[in-house]
Amino acid sequence: VAADPLTRAAAEADDAADPLAAFRDRFVSDAAGVIYLDGNSLGRLPVATRERLGAAAAEWGERLVGGWHDWIDAPVRTGDLLAEQVLGAGPGEVVVCDSTTVNLFKLVGAVLDAPDTPRHPPALVTDRGNFPTDRYVVEGIAAQRGLELRLFDGEPDAATLPCGAGDVVVLSHVGYRTGALADLPALQAAARERGATLIWDLSHSAGAVPVELRASGAELAVGCTYKYLNAGPGAPAYLYVASALQAELRSPIWGWFGQRELFAMERDYDPDPSIRRFLAGTPPILGLAAVEEGIRITADAGIAALHAKAVAVTERIVALHDAWLAPLGFELATPRDPARRGSHVALRHPRAWQITRALVERAGVVPDFRGPDAVRLGVAPLYIRHVDVWDALDRLRDLVARRGHEEFDPSPGRVT
Amino acid sequence: VAADPLTRAAAEADDAADPLAAFRDRFVSDAAGVIYLDGNSLGRLPVATRERLGAAAAEWGERLVGGWHDWIDAPVRTGDLLAEQVLGAGPGEVVVCDSTTVNLFKLVGAVLDAPDTPRHPPALVTDRGNFPTDRYVVEGIAAQRGLELRLFDGEPDAATLPCGAGDVVVLSHVGYRTGALADLPALQAAARERGATLIWDLSHSAGAVPVELRASGAELAVGCTYKYLNAGPGAPAYLYVASALQAELRSPIWGWFGQRELFAMERDYDPDPSIRRFLAGTPPILGLAAVEEGIRITADAGIAALHAKAVAVTERIVALHDAWLAPLGFELATPRDPARRGSHVALRHPRAWQITRALVERAGVVPDFRGPDAVRLGVAPLYIRHVDVWDALDRLRDLVARRGHEEFDPSPGRVT
Numbered sequence: 001v002a003a004d005p006l007t008r009a010a011a012e013a014d015d016a017a018d019p020l021a022a023f024r025d026r027f028v029s030d031a032a033g034v035i036y037l038d039g040n041s042l043g044r045l046p047v048a049t050r051e052r053l054g055a056a057a058a059e060w061g062e063r064l065v066g067g068w069h070d071w072i073d074a075p076v077r078t079g080d081l082l083a084e085q086v087l088g089a090g091p092g093e094v095v096v097c098d099s100t101t102v103n104l105f106k107l108v109g110a111v112l113d114a115p116d117t118p119r120h121p122p123a124l125v126t127d128r129g130n131f132p133t134d135r136y137v138v139e140g141i142a143a144q145r146g147l148e149l150r151l152f153d154g155e156p157d158a159a160t161l162p163c164g165a166g167d168v169v170v171l172s173h174v175g176y177r178t179g180a181l182a183d184l185p186a187l188q189a190a191a192r193e194r195g196a197t198l199i200w201d202l203s204h205s206a207g208a209v210p211v212e213l214r215a216s217g218a219e220l221a222v223g224c225t226y227k228y229l230n231a232g233p234g235a236p237a238y239l240y241v242a243s244a245l246q247a248e249l250r251s252p253i254w255g256w257f258g259q260r261e262l263f264a265m266e267r268d269y270d271p272d273p274s275i276r277r278f279l280a281g282t283p284p285i286l287g288l289a290a291v292e293e294g295i296r297i298t299a300d301a302g303i304a305a306l307h308a309k310a311v312a313v314t315e316r317i318v319a320l321h322d323a324w325l326a327p328l329g330f331e332l333a334t335p336r337d338p339a340r341r342g343s344h345v346a347l348r349h350p351r352a353w354q355i356t357r358a359l360v361e362r363a364g365v366v367p368d369f370r371g372p373d374a375v376r377l378g379v380a381p382l383y384i385r386h387v388d389v390w391d392a393l394d395r396l397r398d399l400v401a402r403r404g405h406e407e408f409d410p411s412p413g414r415v416t
Numbered sequence: 417v418a419a420d421p422l423t424r425a426a427a428e429a430d431d432a433a434d435p436l437a438a439f440r441d442r443f444v445s446d447a448a449g450v451i452y453l454d455g456n457s458l459g460r461l462p463v464a465t466r467e468r469l470g471a472a473a474a475e476w477g478e479r480l481v482g483g484w485h486d487w488i489d490a491p492v493r494t495g496d497l498l499a500e501q502v503l504g505a506g507p508g509e510v511v512v513c514d515s516t517t518v519n520l521f522k523l524v525g526a527v528l529d530a531p532d533t534p535r536h537p538p539a540l541v542t543d544r545g546n547f548p549t550d551r552y553v554v555e556g557i558a559a560q561r562g563l564e565l566r567l568f569d570g571e572p573d574a575a576t577l578p579c580g581a582g583d584v585v586v587l588s589h590v591g592y593r594t595g596a597l598a599d600l601p602a603l604q605a606a607a608r609e610r611g612a613t614l615i616w617d618l619s620h621s622a623g624a625v626p627v628e629l630r631a632s633g634a635e636l637a638v639g640c641t642y643k644y645l646n647a648g649p650g651a652p653a654y655l656y657v658a659s660a661l662q663a664e665l666r667s668p669i670w671g672w673f674g675q676r677e678l679f680a681m682e683r684d685y686d687p688d689p690s691i692r693r694f695l696a697g698t699p700p701i702l703g704l705a706a707v708e709e710g711i712r713i714t715a716d717a718g719i720a721a722l723h724a725k726a727v728a729v730t731e732r733i734v735a736l737h738d739a740w741l742a743p744l745g746f747e748l749a750t751p752r753d754p755a756r757r758g759s760h761v762a763l764r765h766p767r768a769w770q771i772t773r774a775l776v777e778r779a780g781v782v783p784d785f786r787g788p789d790a791v792r793l794g795v796a797p798l799y800i801r802h803v804d805v806w807d808a809l810d811r812l813r814d815l816v817a818r819r820g821h822e823e824f825d826p827s828p829g830r831v832t
Contacts, residue, residue, distance in 0.1 A: 027477075029477075030480060036480055045476050101669065102514065102697055136672060144525075224698070226698070232476055234697075235700065254556030255517035255553065256517065256549035269551075281518055282642070282649070286650075366481065
């Protein structure tokens with residue numbers, strides 16, 4: 001008979017049966033052995049990446065400028081790997097470059113400048129709860145171009161998505177606070193019906209849940225690689241442009257790596273016909289090496305297995321929350337339906353800031369705080385075990401029951 | 417008595433007296449021991465950087481998201497070091513981020529969007545011979561905004577700089593092809609007199625010649641770190657905004673790292689009052705670590721000593737060219753006055769492409785080709801010896817005298 005699912009023994013049993021259990025050893029452990037529930041802010045360092053960075057530096061030292069014969073293809077080569085293994089996109093549809101912010105700026109600008117943009121002024125649409133940099137990018141472009149910025153409240157919903165013909169909509173696939181997983185195919189279809197162009201931010205979904213860009217008819221997307229893809233702090237980001245749209249879109253940032261025949265330097269700007277046209281400056285080769293290693297581990301595990309693990313671990317968090325934490329004043333801010341969430345769970349509590357600090361500084365647990373009132377528990381399926389979340393929630397229950405968080409300053413300060 | 421300056425013995429004597437001689441050992445050697453005259457495309461790998469990259473990765477693995485408490489200041493901290501040691505700028509005037517292309521895009525856009533831009537449409541001005549990405553950026557912005565793109569021929573000259581009130585001018589401090597060093601103070605004064613705003617690209621000067629931004633009244637600049645600053649392929653670039661201008665300028669790319677109180681995520685965009693407002697996305701921490709190490713070596717040597725070495729080595733190239741190469745059909749494309757050039761020399765020859773290939777593949781010398789007809793010899797003063805250029809030009813003379821280049825395809829292909 002199965003053990004009571006709320007026991008540590010049950011968590012241990014689930015770990016023993018976990019097909020991904022061995023992946024944990026492919027990451028470097030921190031000396032303190034913290035329970036790291038913030039892999040969705042910054043993923044852990046893969047052992048292979050540590051080695052690869054050394055090799056990439058050695059290659060620079062050895063090949064010098066001649067290394068560019070291979071490096072020049074790294075943004076597209078890495079993008080192809082990401083497309084095939086993680087994003088459900090085709091070859092030549094993804095390129096790894098710049099930051100999520102800069103890539104989103106490029107894609108919004110590209111859509112607005114496209115020849116077939118309708119003559120009436122489009123609105124830029126996003127949800128008020130979207131990640132700050134996404135909001136700022138569209139807010140900035142709206143201000144510069146004198147366009148309407150339309151911010152809507154609540155989770156994105158296909159039935160009510162407030163957009164019309166020619167509008168540009170930016171949505172996150174998984175919400176950074178709530179962990180809610182948007183219905184990408186339905187929203188994509190809704191945008192298409194209304195004649196709007198939709199750009200997805202995949203930062204909180206890629207590597208943890210299936211992202212079937214092609215199958216869903218998604219046209220444009222951006223995302224970062226330093227969360228579930230474990231490519232390191234500030235690692236290069238990516239952008240996706242469906243093949244059919246590439247000819248008509250052009251980055252607003254005209255740079256030499258987007259140029260057709262890059263080294264024919266005497267010509268006017270003539271963007272490369274491929275996804276390369278969305279490159280700008282010289283690509284960061286060491287950063288790209290880390291991205292490639294991060295994607296490889298994800299590919300080895302497989303998105304289906306990662307998603308199954310994410311569901312199982314977040315289900316355990318929900319169950320333990322209901323049994324242990326709800327009586328202490330917590331409230332689940334993440335959808336209960338596992339098909340409607342990513343790989344993190346947000347627990348609301350009026351003292352969320354203090355509780356987060358206490359977990360980090362007294363309990364060896366690293367969650368994240370997301371204002372105004374959420375403790376966010378990210379469970380990177382490559383290296384988080386069922387016992388990790390059991391132990392973390394056990395410590396959280398104990399901490400709050402004995403009011404251990406009250407020694408901490410109640411004003412939110414700087415955290416990531 | 418001094419030896420004949422054209423002999424190898426004279427070069428050896430100059431190396432023996434070189435106060436920077438020991439810096440060569442602070443760089444990783446390639447196994448083949450090529451004579452590397454392309455450090456102005458991609459600098460060599462410093463030994464300290466190899467170690468620092470390992471330490472930076474270890475810090476990521478150990479500190480995880482908590483590392484951001486320090487990493488968050490890396491763009492400005494590294495920028496301050498660069499400002500003080502290399503650029504002649506003040507603290508808080510330089511930030512290391514993004515690529516040169518993206519940074520130039522940000523600064524041109526910031527100037528055009530500034531509240532005091534005159535109502536008549538400004539022209540965007542640069543020289544036709546400027547580096548491609550600089551031309552492309554201004555060409556793109558001109559096209560998007562419907563502004564005049566004014567390309568002028570020849571080297572930038574203060575007397576004839578074709579700009580007027582409100583125009584935005586982009587110039588390189590050292591020309592990537594000819595190696596000509598622009599008269600920065602005079603051009604800056606000319607732009608100011610005419611009411612134009614001048615943005616400098618310091619990619620080919622920083623780390624090799626003095627760049628006194630503050631003393632020259634320079635207002636805006638960008639540059640890369642992978643040439644004389646030896647920060648690695650595609651390393652983060654930098655931008656400079658004089659303190660007095662920061663309040664009125666705002667990046668067109670509104671991102672979360674440019675936001676005041678970055679982690680107060682619920683607010684509208686409100687740019688940080690400092691140079692941070694020119695940041696966009698999450699900064700690349702491994703890349704920044706390499707930039708810091710590259711700047712430190714440059715700082716240890718000192719710009720005055722580096723410039724003196726650059727002058728001495730390029731003087732030797734000019735003398736050997738005149739004696740050995742001019743009779744073989746070469747022509748000096750770089751100013752003879754050492755006060756008017758950077759740390760590279762371009763030699764024009766109708767067979768420059770074939771000669772470059774032959775040097776790389778048959779002679780163990782790595783110069784660069786720059787179309788249509790130049791062999792470019794970069795002499796990074798931190799690690800190039802006088803005997804290196806003597807040997808390189810000796811091999812070049814021998815190669816061309818026996819027509820060894822004629823076995824190579826005369827059509828330029830892909831090189832960097």
